[in-house]
Amino acid sequence: TCMDFPKKNNSAVGLGVDVSEDANRKYLYSAHDLAGITYGEDLNDPGSFPFTRGIHTTGYGEKLWTMRQFSGFGTPEETNRRYHELLEAGGTGLSVAFDLPTLMGRDPDHGLSIGEVGRCGVSVSSVADMRRLFNDISLEQITTSMTINSPAAMLMAMYLVVAQEQGADWAKLSGTIQNDILKEYIAQKEYIYPPHPSMRLVTDVVAFCADHVPRWNTISVSGYHIREAGATAAQELAFTLSDGMEYVQHAVDSGLDVDYVAPRISFFFNAHNNFFEEIAKYRVARKVWATAMRDRFGARDERSHKLRFHAQTSGVTLTAQQPYNNVVRTT
Numbered sequence: 001t002c003m004d005f006p007k008k009n010n011s012a013v014g015l016g017v018d019v020s021e022d023a024n025r026k027y028l029y030s031a032h033d034l035a036g037i038t039y040g041e042d043l044n045d046p047g048s049f050p051f052t053r054g055i056h057t058t059g060y061g062e063k064l065w066t067m068r069q070f071s072g073f074g075t076p077e078e079t080n081r082r083y084h085e086l087l088e089a090g091g092t093g094l095s096v097a098f099d100l101p102t103l104m105g106r107d108p109d110h111g112l113s114i115g116e117v118g119r120c121g122v123s124v125s126s127v128a129d130m131r132r133l134f135n136d137i138s139l140e141q142i143t144t145s146m147t148i149n150s151p152a153a154m155l156m157a158m159y160l161v162v163a164q165e166q167g168a169d170w171a172k173l174s175g176t177i178q179n180d181i182l183k184e185y186i187a188q189k190e191y192i193y194p195p196h197p198s199m200r201l202v203t204d205v206v207a208f209c210a211d212h213v214p215r216w217n218t219i220s221v222s223g224y225h226i227r228e229a230g231a232t233a234a235q236e237l238a239f240t241l242s243d244g245m246e247y248v249q250h251a252v253d254s255g256l257d258v259d260y261v262a263p264r265i266s267f268f269f270n271a272h273n274n275f276f277e278e279i280a281k282y283r284v285a286r287k288v289w290a291t292a293m294r295d296r297f298g299a300r301d302e303r304s305h306k307l308r309f310h311a312q313t314s315g316v317t318l319t320a321q322q323p324y325n326n327v328v329r330t331t
Contacts, residue, residue: 050290072097072122076132093143105151130158144175150192152179176217187229227270262304
C-alpha cells in the first residue's frame with residue numbers, strides 16, 4: 001500500500017524526497033510493509049529461487065563480473081589498436097561500439113552514410129572489416145559483446161567466420177550479441193524491418209547459436225535505452241521484462257523448448273543515480289523473471305530461472321558543464 005502525499009505537502013518537500021520518478025513511491029516504509037512477504041518465497045538466500053538477492057551464493061565473490069569498456073571508432077584498424085590497449089590494461093572482455101551506418105545495415109558508401117562513417121563507433125560492413133577488427137586477438141580466449149540489433153544475424157555470421165579462420169571451436173566461443181529488436185521500436189529507433197520478420201530473425205539467431213555456439217548469449221534484452229529515453233525505473237523494468245518474455249514466447253511458439261532458449265538470454269539495465277531504487281529494481285527483476293519462467297513457461301532448468309544482466313551507468317545524469325561531478329555520479 002502507498003500513502004498518497006500531494007507534491008505540495010511541505011512536510012514531504014522538507015524530507016528532500018525526489019517524487020519525479022514514481023508517484024507511487026512512499027516517503028516512509030515500516031514493518032507494516034512487510035505484511036504478506038515470506039522470506040523463502042520472496043527473498044530467500046543468494047543463489048536460491050527466486051534469486052532476488054542474486055544468482056550466485058556469494059555474489060561477485062564467487063564469480064567476478066566481466067570488465068569491458070564499450071569502445072569503437074573510425075576504422076577497424078584503429079579500433080583494433082584500442083582493443084589491444086584495453087586488454088593489456090587489464091580488460092577481461094571486449095565491447096564493440098558500431099557506427100550508425102553499421103547499426104542501420106548500410107554500406108559506408110551509401111548516400112545516407114555520409115558524415116557518419118566511423119563516427120561514434122567502428123565501421124564494419126564485411127568479413128574483411130571484422131577480420132581487421134580482431135586482428136591478433138584470440139576469440140577463444142576473450143568474451144566479446146556486440147551492440148548490434150537489426151543486422152545482428154549478419155554481424156554474428158561475420159564474427160563466426162573470423163573465429164573459424166582463426167581455428168577456433170565455436171563451442172568454446174563466449175560473448176553476447178544484443179539482438180534486441182523490440183526496444184528499437186520502443187526507444188532506440190534503429191530498426192530496418194517490420195516487427196514480425198524481425199522477430200523471426202531474432203529467433204533464428206537464437207536457434208542457430210543454441211546448436212552451434214552454446215556459450216553465446218543470443219539476446220541482451222535492453223532496458224538501458226528505454227530509461228535513457230525518459231522512462232522511470234518501474235517503466236524500464238516493465239518494458240524490459242515484457243520484451244524478454246515476448247522473445248521466449250515467440251521462440252516457444254516456433255517450436256523451441258523454453259529450456260533450450262531461456263538460459264542464453266541476458267539483460268542490460270541502466271544504473272541511474274538513485275542508488276537504493278536501482279538496487280530494488282535489480283532485485284525485483286530477478287524475482288519476476290524467475291517466477292515467470294517457472295510458472296508461466298514451465299521452465300525446469302534452473303538456468304532458465306536465473307536473470308543474468310549487465311549494467312551501464314546512465315548518460316542522461318551527466319552534463320558537459322560538470323565533468324568532475326560526472327565522475328561521482330557514475331561511481
